[in-house]
Amino acid sequence: MTTTKSQDKTDHLQALGKGGETTYQLEGPHSGILETFPNNYPNRPYIVSVEFPEYTSLCPMTGQPDFGVIVMEYIPKERIVESKSIKLYFFAYRNHQSFMETIANTMLEDFVEALDPLWCRVKGLFSPRGATTLHVFAEHFDTKAENIEEVKTIVSEWKQEASRHSS
Template identity: 40%
Template sequence: MSDVSAPKFLGQSTALPASPAEAQLDYVANPRPGVLYLVRFAAPEFTSLCPVTAQPDFAHLVIDYAPAATIVESKSLKLFLGSFRNHQAFHEDCTVGIGQRLFSEMQPLWLRIGGYWYPRGGIPIDVFWQSGAPPADLWLPEQGVAPYRGRG
């Protein structure tokens, strides 16, 4: 279970963690326990590095989750996502790893992540992961990121 305490980073000047492994995520008590609702984070400027060439890769991430006992504090999530800036990993590893870490630590009712990666070598890659079937009656809007179409 995630550690629910006062947020460590909120209101503080905080340096970007050197790596995702060093990044700490803060979780706070769900302000609406027992209510089924969806939280969405969009990170349209996510960056990481190719593990082969060390060239930058860019993605638009969309993270949706239905909270249980806790919610993730947004500044700590921003720092966690920013820690990938100098991290070398394949698109699949970044996307699925982010989703699995949030699900493991926060233990929401349900979580999904869509990683919409911009083309490298002429091929865009989209990566999707979810923790299981969404809860019944959860309003689940489309993630709203169109497939890559290029200039035309």
């Protein structure tokens, strides 16, 4: 059997390790955990959606665990986030104490710093606590992008399609 290889540039990636050795950086969440690689299609706006259904962190007041689903969506410009590093990034929140609103906005800032995307949205769909469900949506547009109107149209259509499937 012949093995083929894509044009993806992966030599610099560390989180996956080599030969089964994975580097875990769980001392706390930070944008440095997120590894990226070049986007092979920077002239084609497309959406990447990553859903992490096993999210946990700690309430800063009670220390009790918060659970939820984190969905990170973005239109890449020059960089794409490597999926194992995003999982490690989410794992880094397990012993982190913060309010849910702060978490979604901090994640958005970290993704924007690591990726410099045309558009990015973090959806924190947190499990009910005390009979209250909290969903936090934080969003960023690169308003300086030449094709920002095209990006906004793509995002609007994406949101409409997603809302049809969630109803």
